[in-house]
Amino acid sequence: MxxxxxxxxxxxxxxxxxxxxxxxxxxxxxLASKTLKKLQERNHLNTSHLDDVILGCVHPxxxxxxxxxxLAVLDADYDESVPGTQVDRFCASGLEACNIAAAxxxxxxxxxxxxxxxESMSRVPLGSAGGAWMADPSVAFKTxxxxxxxxxxxxxxxxxxxxDDVDFYAVRSQKKASSAWKNEYFKNSVFEVYxxxxxxxxxxxxxxxxxxxxxxLGSLKPSFEKIGLESGLDDVALMKYxxxxxxxxxxxxxxxxxxxxxAAAILIGNAEIGKKLNLKPRAKIKAFSSxxxxxxxxxTGPEHATKKVLSRAKMNTNDIDLFExxxxxxxxxxxxxxxxxxxxxxxxxxGGAIAMGHPLGATGAMLxxxxxxxxxxxxxxxxxxxxxxxxxxxxxxxxxxV
Numbered sequence: 082m083x084x085x086x087x088x089x090x091x092x093x094x095x096x097x098x099x100x101x102x103x104x105x106x107x108x109x110x111x112l113a114s115k116t117l118k119k120l121q122e123r124n125h126l127n128t129s130h131l132d133d134v135i136l137g138c139v140h141p142x143x144x145x146x147x148x149x150x151x152l153a154v155l156d157a158d159y160d161e162s163v164p165g166t167q168v169d170r171f172c173a174s175g176l177e178a179c180n181i182a183a184a185x186x187x188x189x190x191x192x193x194x195x196x197x198x199x200e201s202m203s204r205v206p207l208g209s210a211g212g213a214w215m216a217d218p219s220v221a222f223k224t225x226x227x228x229x230x231x232x233x234x235x236x237x238x239x240x241x242x243x244x245d246d247v248d249f250y251a252v253r254s255q256k257k258a259s260s261a262w263k264n265e266y267f268k269n270s271v272f273e274v275y276x277x278x279x280x281x282x283x284x285x286x287x288x289x290x291x292x293x294x295x296x297x298l299g300s301l302k303p304s305f306e307k308i309g310l311e312s313g314l315d316d317v318a319l320m321k322y323x324x325x326x327x328x329x330x331x332x333x334x335x336x337x338x339x340x341x342x343x344a345a346a347i348l349i350g351n352a353e354i355g356k357k358l359n360l361k362p363r364a365k366i367k368a369f370s371s372x373x374x375x376x377x378x379x380x381t382g383p384e385h386a387t388k389k390v391l392s393r394a395k396m397n398t399n400d401i402d403l404f405e406x407x408x409x410x411x412x413x414x415x416x417x418x419x420x421x422x423x424x425x426x427x428x429x430x431x432g433g434a435i436a437m438g439h440p441l442g443a444t445g446a447m448l449x450x451x452x453x454x455x456x457x458x459x460x461x462x463x464x465x466x467x468x469x470x471x472x473x474x475x476x477x478x479x480x481x482x483v
Contacts, residue, residue, distance in 0.1 A: 085186040086355060086362035087480065088348040090450030091120050091270050095286040095438040098202035098340035103283040104274065105342065109138075109145045109201040112344040113153035116197065119272045120346045121157065124360060129160040132191035135182045136346075137174025137198030138167045139441035140210045149199060169442070170371065172409060173468040173476035174198055175345060176445025180369040180478055182349050187366075192354040197346035198443035207340065207441075214472060225321040225377040227314045229471060230305035232379035233337070233410035234330045235318045239378065240416050244331040247411035248298040251336035251435050254408060258432025259291035266431055266458060270450045286437040288339045298335040306330035321377040336411040341438030345446035362483045364453055367463075368394035369478040371470075380413045382475020383467040384420040390465070390477040398423050401479070402461035405448040407468040408433035417467075430455060444468065449478065456482055 093116060096104030104112065113136060121128055136150040150165030170177040175198030182196030213220045220226070227235070237247060261267060262285055273284040309315040315328045348360070355362055370390040374382045383406055391397055398421050406414045406428055414433070418425050431451060434444065445468055452464040467477035 082187050083189050083351050085183040085349055085366045086352065086483065087364045087366065087453060088350060088355060088360040088362060089120060089124055090347045090453055091116060091123065091272055092345035092443070092447045092450055093274055093343045094271050094283045095288060095341040095343045095440060096283050097287050098342055098438070100203060102203050102342060103287055105203040106276070107274065107282065109199055109204060110149060110152055110156055112201060112342065113149055113199040114156035115274060116344040116346045117153055117157040117159065117195070120195065120348055121159065124348060127358065128163055130193050130354060130358060131159065131163045132194055133182065133185060134163060134165040134195045135178040136165065136167050137169065137178040137442035137445065139169055139171055139174055139200060140205045141167050141169065142210050143205050145201065145205050170474065170476060171471035172407060172439070172441055173445050173470045173474070174442040175447065176449060176466060176468060176476050176478055177371065179347050179349065179446055179449055183366040183369065186349055186351050193350035195346050195348055197344065197446040199344040200440040200442040201342045202340045202440060203342050225317055227318045227377060228305070229379060230332060231309050231314050231318055231328070232377065233332045233412055234305055234309070234328050235322060235378050236380050236416060237331045237412040238325050238329045239322060240419070242331065242412045242415050246415060247331050247336045248295055250411040250415060251298060252293055252295055254429065254432045254435040255290055255293040257430065258289050258436035261431035262286065262289065266454065269454050288341055288438045289436050293335065301333040301335050303330035304333045304337070318377055332410050332412070336435060338409050338434035338439035339437070341440050343440035343443050343447065345443045345450060347446050347449055364480045364482045367479040367481045371474060371476045374473040374475060376473030379471065379473045380409065380469040381416065382469045382473065383413065383417050383477065386475030386477035387421060387465060387467050390479055394479055396479070401463055401465045402427065403430060403452060403455055403464040404428045405452045405464065405466045407439065407444055407448060408435040409439065409469050411435060413469050445476065449480065453480060
């Protein structure tokens with residue numbers, strides 16, 4: 082097999098996913114094409130050498146439809162020979178896109194690719210794509226379907242995480258993210274977004290709330306208790322997990338991932354094309370995996386994807402210097418740490434989606450770039466990125482600095 086190297090990683094700042102958010106006026110195609118254009122400019126890239134652009138997008142409908150990856154390639158003024166495709170593995174779409182881009186290189190079928198993702202959650206709201214899982218009663222009944230927030234509370238109930246546990250984790254995420262921005266840890270990867278008049282729209286993740294405390298979070302009501310009780314969804318979950326008498330609803334907006342807009346892109350290729358185009362490898366994609374898990378509790382995938390990818394790479398958790406685990410909900414990360422027996426001091430060291438937000442199709446690629454920057458800053462070697470995935474899945478990737 083051929084080694085796949087990461088040459089560069091960039092992203093937009095995350096804009097609050099509301100009409101009042103700073104990136105709401107930027108159409109999804111522009112979020113993606115601005116990111117591709119910046120990647121090309123930073124690397125003085127002759128785009129005719131690119132073999133493919135793969136972008137994650139969880140809701141490829143309306144403004145995000147019609148193969149946004151190919152349209153972003155054209156809008157970014159890349160060579161017209163460059164194809165593009167979009168992929169959807171729910172919350173792991175951005176990382177899956179990078180894994181597919183790397184797989185093309187590893188297999189020898191491509192020399193140079195881009196993986197990444199885009200999601201404008203203020204313009205194409207969560208749930209816009211619909212689907213049989215929640216809409217077709219026969220499918221929902223067979224799979225014991227419940228919304229992901231119910232799954233998060235079921236996870237917390239099953240493994241004994243209290244409201245204080247998840248709130249404390251959320252406060253730490255906010256503090257770490259705020260500190261990372263103050264110390265300019267993200268400056269290498271985040272580029273400023275300007276409007277068509279050249280005016281600055283956003284230059285940092287705008288969802289962060291440094292002033293968050295246990296007291297401020299304590300005033301928030303659980304987000305999923307009412308729907309769980311009144312619609313019978315708690316009962317559905319308990320049919321699958323009857324060992325629990327009831328679901329302890331602990332998650333709310335303050336300890337769950339934020340809704341935001343954003344895009345990311347990772348430049349990946351083999352050593353030969355790197356030399357030809359004067360691109361310096363920053364890391365090697367060592368291994369990746371995706372798994373399916375039980376779909377009602379839904380959010381245990383990172384644990385199993387991690388075990389699979391470590392086995393594939395003939396490694397164990399002690400070989401990993403830093404972990405990036407998507408903070409879809411606080412209990413997801415708490416369970417991951419406990420299940421794998423790892424030190425929480427090396428997990429999400431600069432905060433995560435609870436503080437900065439989760440632009441669904443882009444998050445995985447963003448986490449990859451964040452991890453690479455932090456490995457370089459700390460002069461460490463190896464890191465692992467993983468995300469839980471809707472319908473019970475998990476995706477994980479190991480990178481190694483070169």
